Amino acid sequence: MKLAVSAEDSLFRQNRVLDESWAKNYPGASWLPLVKKYLGSAFEVVTADVALDHVVHGFWNAQDILVIQHGQDVIAKKLIHEGALPLALTCFESPLYIGGFYHNISNLAPIFKNRILFSGLYERFSTEFGVNHQVTFPSYFLNDLSMKEIPWEQRNFMVAVIGNKYNVPSCCPSIHRPLEWFWWLRNKLSQFLHHPFSSDEFPAKDIQLQDLRLEAISFFMSKGLLDLYGKGWDALRNLPPRWQNRMSAVLKSHDAKECNNKLETIKNYKFGLCIENAEFPGYLTEKIFDCLVAKIIPIYIGAPDIERYISKSCFLDMRDYKSMDELKSYLQSMPESSANEMIACGQEFLQSESGQRYSYEGFAEFIANIVKMESEVKQ
Secondary structure (H helix, E strand, O other): OEEEEOOOOHHHOOOHHHOHHHHOOOOOOOHHHHHHHHHHHHOEEEEHHHHHHHHHOOOOOHHHEEEEEEOOOHHHHHHHHOOOEEEEEEOOOOOOOOHHHHHOHHHHHHHOOEEEEOHHHHHHOOOOOOEEEEOOOOOEOHHHHHOOOOOHHHOEEEEEEOOOOOOOOOOOOOOOOHHHHHHHHHHHHHHHHHOOOOOOOOOHHHOEOHHHHHHHHHHHHHOOOEEEEOOOOOOOOOOOHHHHHHHHHHHOOOOOEOOOOHHHHHOOEEEEEEEOOEOOOOOOOHHHHHHHHOOOEEEEEOOOOHHHOOOHHHOEEHHHOOOHHHHHHHHHHOOHHHHHHHHHHHHHHHHOHHHHOOEHHHHHHHHHHHHHHHHHHHO
């Protein structure tokens, strides 16, 4: 049997993303070489561009290929058009950055036998055919769970590892903010010049959390309580003018730092700021799992249904606090015994069957099982 997997980024093509040592350089990619490993010699696993090239040149029969497509990958689409079987559709990104995929999901998802998507998408397409699976976002290696825990009293207060990204595609500024209109129109023009055929019709402005993220970062940094790591904070022109002003003022006295190893960096803190890009059902990414693995307490806001997947005993929900001041007061008064209890609950979850599904190994095993089941049906 033959399996073709999406490699949307040109860097991932020509089977590069299937190399285990290479994939480790790109967070979120390491499940792909593990799928190849778990399937063994009975399956020939390649990236979609390689499979399409083999079909076009007559080396492979398209009907013998199973396809795992990510998002709206055009190469995987061409392969399916040639006759390959659309086995699984995956998506790991929020509607803020791939609004076109979310908007077109009703036309795309129904042809796949398996849809591995955030649960909020299920109601947007017909489910008469195939099976829906909530994404268990692959976030860590199982051997990361043996990471040494830093004593509570030796830790710094709070950390955030976040690059300077801001994208609210459908959000028009207030009429009373002319500078923001100029900023918005400039960004719209830039977006069109770089991606003239992209769609952002999904109402991302209604669910975005990027303003809240900047609010939390600026608040806690201004109090000297948060260390910020990530790229892009030396240039703030991508932010709306009001955030350019606030963040530049904060960053004058508290520079953002580089982070070469996220887990090794954040384990030295008590709390980790985990604010997703958007508030969307099932949209649960690596942010909270990084904190759990590093044995620090996540301060989370994102998926409104997070308690379907992770017990509230493992994290602090920002929605439970009326203001940043109230949250700050609670964190500063939190007893060490309560903190250790919450960290222990996080470790218990990660060691459970449900928690290990979010590991690279667990997600790869899940995908490999889907492939094996389909190969048995075809035989």
